[in-house]
Amino acid sequence: MDTLSLTYSLADQDFSRAKSVGIFNVSTQLLEHLAWHIGFSRLNVMINSSLEGKLRLPAWVTVKRHNEAIRGKLGRILWDQWGVYKAARTSGNQWLFLPKGFAAFSKPPGFRLAVYMYDTIHDFYRDNYPGVMPWFESVYFTRSLRATFKYADVIFTDSDFAKSELERAARRFKIGIPPVITAGVGFSGGQRMAVSRHNSLLLLTSVWPHKLTERAISFLTRWQKQVSFSGEINLVGSLPGSVHLPRVTGWRHYPRLSETKYRQFLAETKVLLFFSSYEGFGMPPVESMIAGACPVFSDLAVTREVMGEKGYSFSNDSYESFARAMEKSLSVSEETIQLWAKQLLQRHNWDNVVRKVADGLQ
Helix, strand or coil, rough: CCCCCCEEECCCCCHHHHCCCCHHHHHHHHHHHHHHCCCCEEEEEEEEHHCCCCCCCCCCCEEEECHHCCHHHHHHHHHHHHHHHHHHHHCCEEEEEEEECCCCCCCCCCEEEEEEEECCCCHHHHCCCCCCCHHHHHHHHHHHHHHHHHCCEEEHHHHHHHHHHHHHHHHHHHCCCCCCCCCCCCCCCCCCCCCCCCCEEHHHHHHHCHHHHHHHHHHHHHHHHHHHCCCCCEEEECCCCCCCCCCCCCCCECCCCCCCHHHHHHHHHEEEEEEECCCCCCHHHHHHHHCCCCEEECCCCHHHHHHHHCCCCCCCCCHHHHHHHHHHHHHHHHHHHHHHHHHHCCCCCHHHCCCCCCHHCC
């Protein structure tokens, strides 16, 4: 492995602006684990000023700041299409690794290209929510996805479901696809916060329709009345413009939380609610289990793959299914949650991820 040289680009990542905190966390944590556990002959990292001093990297890693990618939408496009390749070329490394997906469609990279892709959400929106995604963004990312299939030497992804989605998209485009490796996502157990668990629920929300926020609030409101639940109901995330909280005591909305505050919420709540109609992996149910909160989540092909029989799933089309999952989640024992968390950590750990990425690059 001592002949492997890599440039890793985080220049387009900014936590305060990230549409997906999950992608941000995977991108940064994957870099840290690669840097500490793989013997690169050279590792160059491209960041922006928002990441300075926030990455745990060995002293031998070369870090260079590039703020071009966070200077508005035009700056991001120029970086994606020309800047990142130009900056990577100066390092002289064998590989450029893009942990946030897509290749440039303006030109070939001129060196080996590895990408980590999480899903084909834009393709999903084109079929299921036409007109919701801005037309320019849809066209841009469709072209970028095609370019990734054409120019990447290897694609890493987070689940077998996501791998099948990428292969399906390639067949749809009638284009070849490079090797796709399910590297997965790692999680760290760490120490649970020493706080008392409240009689509270945590619901993740979003303006994006595939997150089913309106349905989630409808189901939860109906369930609260049915069982006379008197605890707190905390919503974290944005809300669609047409959605309003019910006028019931105990409901609170937090449009965005810091990572530290979010972890505190997970440590204090009894149940995390995760509604969705499409995911490439679905990290929150795993994270909540590790934190000691029982997850209740949409029954999707990928959540079945990721969670197995751990936690409680429900059908998006059935309130009765949701109510049964809620009843089970509030009565499950702490010992069972701890066992499930241990099993999930054994399955989804960074050592496995790093090994698969290193093997793929070799």
